[in-house]
Amino acid sequence: MVRLVIAVMAFVVGSVGAATLTGIELSATGVSRSKRVSLQDCPAGENIVRGVIRPVEDKEFATIQLSVRVLASFEGGDVPKPLLYDDADNEYKTAQSFREVGSKESYTCDFSFRVPTGTTLSRITIDDVTLDVSALD
């Protein structure tokens, strides 16, 4: 029940900009599209690997920029990978992960999702938090 209430609160707050998940304030601040992206974790480490879309694929990466602020109430632990949804409610996964979330107080991260070219984006979810990205695209 508590979880449900938190989820509903997160959605309401998230849809207007920022939301809080277990001691982390999250907000979506931008959307970009490309054929080549960094696959660094969040917050970014030193991993040099980048992902690409091959010329034969009619796909692109939709990259969501997330702003993260670690609050004093953060107790550590894993944060699930974000999921992206389009306007038809199709779900997209990312290769990237949250790692060592509490290692910095605040940072921005890019999470990239492989989507069909031109997909209209709707929202991104991280566990119970939902952030509207439709206006950013």
Place this chain on the structure above:
Amino acid sequence: MEVDRRALFKSLGGAAAVALMTPEQKADALEHYMEEQLNAAADEPEYPTVADLAARNEDLNRPHRRGAGFLFAQRNGKLRKLEPMPEKPSLEDFFALRFAPASHVLQSANRALSTGMPEEVILGCLLHDVVLNLIRPDHGWWGAQLVEPYVPEKTTFAIRYHQCLRFFPDEEYGYEYPESYFRTFGEDYVPEPYLQKTHDWVKNHEWYEYPRLVTVNDLYSFDRNAKVSIEPFREIIARHFKTPEEGLGWDNSPSTHMWRTLIWPDRSL
């Protein structure tokens, strides 16, 4: 373009390695480094095509063919000095004396360990590329053959098929096609039919997740600054790697000869 001297030296194996390079090799290395940096920053970097890469193979003055294992080829313009192996070498001895620095596989296994993956996968990550010291083409199959007598069947399966799965993105598992493959195989490369067929078979196999998880960890194991060691994997090796009493290379298993070749890479026959 500003060159980060420390990063450049590090990418070449350190100041000592750079000191051993000829002026021509240094110039080549600098050019390659700058090209990499530019490509990393560029919106649309230029990649070779399959034909471009085939043309490079026409150079018959190369110090080795591209498929030569790391032990048999010059790196940074020089062969590596190899210390003799102990009488009864263990896997850890090979890591220390033949596979070192092994940073990539240690990072890969470290990530698998820290994300709570099954021990068969962690061991698979630890061993998935060690055969590159011996030979590089089809390294999944060679690598599986090398360790098959000593590791769980799922680990062998993971190592054998990770190579093939690297060519096929899988959104379910969060595996992307790596940009480095544009450079290694060509931007227009299409996996050969044997890879396509193998992928289709493995994709429908009940153990698909084992090689797929090796590829997922493969993506995150190229951090040049990562500090890694074999220490966290000692217990997993003890539990799952059946070290022969006689030592690797002397136990008469089907892959003994491969370990012996790693022990004596300078034998000409």
